[in-house]
Amino acid sequence: MKRTKLASGLLLLLTLLMIHPVYACTIFTAKQDETVLFAGNEDQKPKDAYLIVDTSGTYGVVYIGTSYSPLPLAEMTGINEQGLCYG
Numbered sequence: 812m813k814r815t816k817l818a819s820g821l822l823l824l825l826t827l828l829m830i831h832p833v834y835a836c837t838i839f840t841a842k843q844d845e846t847v848l849f850a851g852n853e854d855q856k857p858k859d860a861y862l863i864v865d866t867s868g869t870y871g872v873v874y875i876g877t878s879y880s881p882l883p884l885a886e887m888t889g890i891n892e893q894g895l896c897y898g
Contacts, residue, residue: 836851836852836853836854836887836898837851837852838850838851838888838898839851840896847894849890849896849898851888851898853875853877853887853888859877859878860875860876860877861875861876861877861884862874862875862876863875863876863884863886870891870892870893870895871891871892872889872890872891872892873889873890873891874886874887874888874889875887875888875889
């Protein structure tokens with residue numbers, strides 16, 4: 812019985828040591844009547860963020876971007892003037 816518990820504990824410890832960090836981002840929406848909220852977080856490093864306004868297309872759009880390897884700047888979340896969101 813002791814050997815089984817010891818083996819299980821060692822297996823759990825080895826499994827935890829082999830786990831690589833995971834950067835999972837979360838995006839959610841909430842709606843009440845005509846009000847819709849869109850929010851999210853970015854878990855990757857570095858933690859700097861940039862507000863990017865783009866008016867070159869059919870609709871104006873605002874992005875939140877971060878410097879993320881291998882790209883110098885990646886748009887991570889955005890919303891256009893018609894309310895279309897992505898994350």
